[in-house]
Amino acid sequence: MASLAEPKPAREADAFSPSHWSERISPEALEHIPGDAGLPIIGNTFRMLADPHGYARYMAETYGPVYKSRAFGMWNVMLIGADANELLLFDRDKIFSSEQGWGPVLDNLFPRGLMLMDFDHHRADRRALSIAFKPEPMRHYAGSLNRGIAETVKHWGGSEMRFYPAIKQLTLDLAAESFIGIPWGPEADHINRAFVDMVQASVAPIRRPLPFTAMKRGVDGRAFLVDYFTRETHRRRAEGGGQDMFSQFATATREDGGLLPVDEVVDHMNFLMMAAHDTITSSATSLVYLLAKHPAWQEKLRQEVVAVTGGPDASGNPRLLDYGDLGKLELTEMAFKEALRFIPPVPSLPRRALKSFEFGGYEIPAGTPCGINIHLVHHSEEHWPDPERFDPMRFTPDLVKERHKYAWVPFGGGAHMCLGLHFAYMQVKILMAQLLQRYSMEIEEGYEPKWQPWPIPKPRDGLK
Template sequence: MNPIEVPTASGLPLLGSILDLRRDPLGTYERARREHGDVVRIVAGPPGLRSEIYFVFSAAGAQQVLASQAADFRKDDVFSLEMRETFGNGLLSSLDEDHLRQRRLLSPLFTKRKVAEYADAVCDEVERLCGEWEADGGTGADLNEDMSRLTVRMITRILFGADAEEAAAVVRRCMPVLGMYTLKRGLMPLNLPRSVPTPANRRAAAAQAELYALCDRFIEQRRASGASRQDGADDLLTLLINARSDEDSPLTDRELRDQALVFLLAGSDTTATSLTFAMHLLARHGDVQDDTRAEVLATLGARRPTPGDLDAMPAVERALKEAMRLYPAAPVLIRRAARDAVVDGYAIPAGSHVYVCPWVTHRHPSYWPEPERYDPARFRPERADGRPRYAWFPLGGGPRSCIGNHFAMLQMKLAVAMLLQRYRFSGLEEEVPIEVGVTIRAARTVGCRLTPVGPLSAAGA
């Protein structure tokens, strides 16, 4: 059967869909699927500076691009190149043998058993946040701000250990500047060189220099002290310095910095978005929240959770998965077709930019009845049976799937369990506007009321 020609979304005669993509990218993606189907070509920009993007919305197409035909789709598109310029050549953007070598060295540090060692650090930071809420009166919270602060503290403590406080301040100051700068450059058809001293270039260069200097200093300190796991040092940076495999040389100082930057970006932004919307949705759906809390309290009582408790609290995982379905932190995953390819029956020309789109696939009515409705029970085993593997892929898939998926889920499950153990959340915001950067996030405060509950409250904890 011959491949089908990809339909083109309607747009303005001269500018195509560029204004729609800038005003409402997520809505533009959804409208393209509704009007044209599961593979759609979107044209953006004036003649001579025009971009052509092939969007893939089906689960089968996502699986082909990310997994079964991954060799045909490379991560060397314009946006990925901009990411490499900003955040270095770490796992997020490295290619070919560089990527394979980095993955071989780092994979042993991110097994399910290994990341369980960080549970106490995660729980400490959740307790610290709860203490701050209580000090402020314990009646209200801004989930957007507070989940961001929590996740930055968690990743900087795990990555840098005793240096976490200093690092957290730098990350919260610099990462948003660099994320938005990189996104804008990745979407523009033409950019001035970064060396041109425009205000945007200067702000980004200053933020990048501050982050680089922070990581370089910590690496130098650990090298100078000869830190090793045998010395009792267990922060992730020390483990990265000591990472070895039978076939690979250790990471250089520059590679260490690049990996640290990737973990800071992914470990703060994506986890914060998922936790913000998980707690917001629970706050808006009191029946689901109460059932989930009942499971948490039946499992834990007043004690701190451990990794071994998580399998006994499947409602926590379902609540997280449904939030990540509705609000996948990375709304698109970008590739470039290395050769002519066929995706879900459609012809994709070599050199094309291909956007696989969790935001739309997660709302596809073929896989998700009433897709806009919040319903964590979708993830009960009996309802998930027969659903395509790539109907839900907020952490990517295939050979470039997120290496930190076990770590991210551990953090989020522990955090949700502990927060529900202590408080009942009542949502104040019916609709939360979305800001689209390298990841999505709430565009403003996400307010909620807090009411102490459970045995911890009764004990005065």
């Protein structure tokens, strides 16, 4: 896709300046933008759900890098390309609201999480929460991840398995220990069940908590976790925090030295658990699938892991990956980055324009729900020659330097860059160190799992 001219800044005066995501912009305000209203009432909802990537590709090829579409009862304007990614993510003019963009999907279940904050409030809380990702707590998490992954992975071999449900359960269990600081067991299972219910409710078609619906289970799960994390925040503040992530959040302070309000700690913890376990489950599954499909690359990573760890010990048990050696797994990191390009765990990102702006030759008014399509840009031939080929060498320093900075954005960018991205790299490297020292990962010849592409990709059959 052709690079677009530098976008013009937002205008200060606008006829419609929304204060909440539920305030709708009129269709007349978007008449000048090309696009498709779809069918009466339902719009393009089912067409989009049936094949999100194919639909986005068709719309971009038909209407260009700026187009509108009506789905889920509202109009949305998509901005396609690396320049669009930069405009929306870097957001130098503070045009876009993340809170109002994510609100329709997450407001009932994960309100006031870090991703749903804007501007100064977001900056202050992000700075306070960043203490949980400093070297000392990260070293503690590495120890927990090493022990938990090693103990679980040793039981995986010997026969055909479905990888996705196995890694999903492992990431939930790891989150209980590393994030909350509680041992695996009944309490962790109850917490994990509540999180699973909340995540499923976030994409449920029925958006009200009616009896026996996914939304009702999700709202009930949130109530349980709010009560649990509220009690635990008070207890950990009284007794002194530990090294787990929740204790770090509970005792985090803002620039003025004051503790975060308890309800904000609770909301941040709820959101972090959701964001961390589902995205890492998706991306680890993508990497394992691609390495099984490309055994030559799998062997290159295995050799790197053995060179760094020393390989299995005299008893045949894989050695643990030291925290100080994480940076030495350069090829493993490049392969993970290529997996994130191939199947980004968050295929698209929503925002809402708080001020009008110009992009791609179109004036987009304040109040417009906007979005970028990460998956489409990650598969654009403009930035990725032969984009359907798996090639970790795309991420050598020289090639990264030559490429548009916003052509690869699996962790977002700008002020909302994923706070836990280094934790994600660490968890995947420790997982690969255990898997590659112990097993060969294989799939049957010709096997191509069908992926559920949205909202977070996963193989429909669990990945055999």
